[in-house]
Amino acid sequence: MSTELRFVEEYPYPPDRVWRALTTAEAIADWLMPNNFEPRVGHRFEMRTKPAPGFDGIVKCEVTVLDPPKQLAFTWRGGGLDTVATFTLEPIDTGTRLTLVHSGFKGMKGWMVSKILGGGWRSKILRVYLPAAVGRIGPGGRYTAATLANQVSCSHE
């Protein structure tokens, strides 16, 4: 059963360049969140976003894998989550393929992720039920980490 979120992106830059963007505090602040990251296994750092009910706005992290320029992993804890984010880089002809896996969803959240991403529930939900739900999502709404935390905080777990 899949209990992870997986994303694959290709960027027209060499792995070294992408690696720097993933492992430099200033760069991470630019594309993800303000932080005190250091490229060292075991380093504990925090990323800060807007607080929300049930979430103090702090994502607590610890570097667990640092294998330049191939793989970076850190824990992602806060707002009721105890998960891991893993970034894997591969050189390709056109630059770099980045695979991001957000894993470790347990209990109810693991079930929710697996129901949606595996086992065919998604296709049924998309086909039959989602049209009714789409109306409730604001037009062009971009969801930030704070909104995300909001969701997590109302999950009763």
Place this chain on the structure above:
Amino acid sequence: MPRPAISSDVFRAVADETRRAMLDRLREEELPVLALAEDFDLSLPAISQHLRVLKEAGLVADRQEGRQRMYRLTPRPLTEIFEWVSHYEDFWRGRLSALRRHLKEKS
């Protein structure tokens, strides 16, 4: 900041491991209460209590068939769960697009 519509009933219903397993079981077929109680090795009052929570969340529906009460899955409220996961996906997609912009601007 838009706060998505999430019914606490649905989250409460799926917060329990037994109820999640019951939903998975009912996804396969419609079942009478007795069969569910046997499958999960629970007393009738215990299984009825779980079914009541699922019914209040709109995740199961029941009907009388002879002397048995049959339960079936009605997954529509799971769209709220779909939204929960979708927002997560949107978050990362947004961040990965920001990474693309970052690479473009700083290269």
